Amino acid sequence: MFDKSNSQPETGPFFARDRSWHPPAYTPGYKTSVLRSPQRALLSLGSTLSEITGPVFGHAMIGELDNDLIHNFARPGESAIGERIIVHGRVLDERGRAVPNVLVEFWQANAGGRYRHKKETYLAAIDPNFGGCGRTITDADGAYAFRTIRPGAYPWPNGVNDWRPAHIHFSIFGHGFVQRLITQMYFEGDPMIWKCPIVNAIPDRSAIEQLIAPMDWGNTVPMDSRAYKFDIVLRGRRSTLFENRREGN
Amino acid sequence: MAQSLGYLKETPSQTAGPYVHIGLTPNFCDITGVYPQDLGTALVNERTQGERIVITGRVFDGAGAPLKDAVVEIWQADAAGLYNSPSETRGSADPHFAGWGRGPADAVTGEFRFETIKPGRVPYPDGRPMAPHVTLWIVARGINIGLHTRLYFPDEAQANAADPVLARIEHRDRVSTLIATGTAPHYVFDIHLQGPQETVFFDI
Ligand SMILES: [Fe+3]
Numbered sequence: 001m002f003d004k005s006n007s008q009p010e011t012g013p014f015f016a017r018d019r020s021w022h023p024p025a026y027t028p029g030y031k032t033s034v035l036r037s038p039q040r041a042l043l044s045l046g047s048t049l050s051e052i053t054g055p056v057f058g059h060a061m062i063g064e065l066d067n068d069l070i071h072n073f074a075r076p077g078e079s080a081i082g083e084r085i086i087v088h089g090r091v092l093d094e095r096g097r098a099v100p101n102v103l104v105e106f107w108q109a110n111a112g113g114r115y116r117h118k119k120e121t122y123l124a125a126i127d128p129n130f131g132g133c134g135r136t137i138t139d140a141d142g143a144y145a146f147r148t149i150r151p152g153a154y155p156w157p158n159g160v161n162d163w164r165p166a167h168i169h170f171s172i173f174g175h176g177f178v179q180r181l182i183t184q185m186y187f188e189g190d191p192m193i194w195k196c197p198i199v200n201a202i203p204d205r206s207a208i209e210q211l212i213a214p215m216d217w218g219n220t221v222p223m224d225s226r227a228y229k230f231d232i233v234l235r236g237r238r239s240t241l242f243e244n245r246r247e248g249n
Numbered sequence: 250m251a252q253s254l255g256y257l258k259e260t261p262s263q264t265a266g267p268y269v270h271i272g273l274t275p276n277f278c279d280i281t282g283v284y285p286q287d288l289g290t291a292l293v294n295e296r297t298q299g300e301r302i303v304i305t306g307r308v309f310d311g312a313g314a315p316l317k318d319a320v321v322e323i324w325q326a327d328a329a330g331l332y333n334s335p336s337e338t339r340g341s342a343d344p345h346f347a348g349w350g351r352g353p354a355d356a357v358t359g360e361f362r363f364e365t366i367k368p369g370r371v372p373y374p375d376g377r378p379m380a381p382h383v384t385l386w387i388v389a390r391g392i393n394i395g396l397h398t399r400l401y402f403p404d405e406a407q408a409n410a411a412d413p414v415l416a417r418i419e420h421r422d423r424v425s426t427l428i429a430t431g432t433a434p435h436y437v438f439d440i441h442l443q444g445p446q447e448t449v450f451f452d453i
Contacts, residue, residue: 010336011336011338015256016452017259017452018258018259019394019452021258021259021261022259022261022262022393022394023261023262023263023393023394024393025392025393025394027393030264030391030393032390032391033264033391033392033393034311034391035310035311035312035391035442035443036310036311036316036389036390036391036392036442036443037391037392037393037442037443038396038442038443038447038448038450039443039447040423040447040449040450042450042451042452043417043418043449043450043451043452044451044452044453045414045417045451045452045453046374047453048371048373048374048379048414049332049337049371049372049374050324050325050326050332050371050379050382050384050399051384051397051453052336053324053332053334053336053337054324054334054336054349055324055333055334055347055348055349056334056335057288061288063284063285065283066283066284072283073280073282073283092257093257094256094257094258094259095256095257096255096256096257105272105273106272107268107269107271107272107273107275115268115271116271116280117267117268117270117271117278118278118279118356119267119268119318119356120268131271131275131280131282131283132271132272132280133271133272133275133280133283133284134283135284169263169265169266169268169269169272171265171269171272171273172260175334175335175336176336177324177384177386177397178397178453180322180386180395181259181260181262181395182262182263182264182265182269182388182395183260183261183262183263184263184264184266198263198264199263201263201264201393202261202263207258207261208261210258210260210261211260211261211263232260233257233258233259233260234259234260235259236256236257
């Protein structure tokens with residue numbers, strides 16, 4: 001590790017993305033990818049300022065209930081139905097360093113596996129007290145936490161009998177636009193994970209395991225909520241120890 | 250055995266799924282009262298410097314159908330070519346221009362829309378100026394990992410011809426997939442995921 005103990009914003013280029021660790025674009029087991037996957041080779045580009053910069057969001061934009069999905073859509077005095085859980089973790093970069101001020105957004109189905117969306121047709125009931133979205137910003141240690149209910153599994157039209165394992169969708173904003181990432185978190189011990197065509201779009205089993213949050217008994221709040229820990233790793237910046245300099249620069 | 254390098258692996262991507270609008274633009278899909286407004290809807294205010302432009306477009310699948318569940322995000326420099334980012338070391342960007350926008354595809358037409366400004370020129374790492382451009386990132390159901398591309402402007406033919414990134418495109422007939430159509434102030438940028446007009450996407 002090349003950790004440098006200064007607080008200057010980093011401006012270096014990022015490590016190249018290891019695309020063998022991510023799902024490829026074309027994964028016919030997940031049928032929608034067939035017509036939505038680029039077929040030409042990507043243009044490999046050493047990142048320029050347009051990619052290594054990115055917006056940073058302020059803690060001021062976060063409302064008091066933004067990280068509480070049990071209450072942020074509920075009528076006053078009521079709460080969402082389901083198993084109460086806390087999801088927490090840290091956002092790190094590939095060099096293992098905390099990434100502060102990261103906007104983390106999340107969305108999910110309700111306890112019965114139903115989304116609040118007009119195109120959603122699953123017969124499970126809508127929970128009048130559950131909207132299904134939340135957000136937070138990581139602190140100086142890269143840590144984040146939110147409270148929610150454990151989402152239900154749901155069937156989806158892909159194969160004849162495909163079900164999504166219980167999952168929470170995550171959108172993560174690092175400091176460079178190339179760190180932009182959307183992923184999904186799964187729950188330890190769920191046998192449905194290994195049957196899911198979307199999960200199995202990821203070729204490497206240990207990469208899939210990186211998306212499975214273990215139950216965190218130590219952080220369980222007695223008589224209130226169980227906890228799951230989900231750490232997220234964003235692309236790291238190359239060290240700028242000996243960057244090439246053009247003559248005269 | 251050598252020492253371990255100790256690097257972590259990037260968290261693998263998963264598709265944004267059909268309901269990405271719930272998470273990223275809840276007000277747009279009728280989940281109101283959680284956030285006062287959706288993020289990334291207003292790039293400019295009355296004090297933003299620069300030429301006002303509108304960018305609209307659609308994302309098409311391999312059968313030529315527009316995606317109605319996509320989200321497109323844009324990132325661009327201000328009118329002077331500076332990014333509103335802590336990693337920008339060349340100066341201070343216009344405080345009235347965020348530079349970042351989030352455009353949900355319309356549920357009926359699939360159209361996304363950004364009201365922004367024409368960006369200034371930004372240098373390539375070797376110092377040559379790049380042509381004015383907007384960086385885009387596209388996610389949707391069926392897209393396993395977000396797609397990066399760029400929009401260039403049709404009325405910048407000279408700058409585009411000298412652009413170091415466009416120059417990297419081997420098949421020259423594909424350069425046009427990165428150049429918007431329309432005329433100021435309304436540019437149109439359609440993105441094709443597949444087919445003869447497949448947009449050039451970047452590994453950056
Ligand atoms: Fe889902």
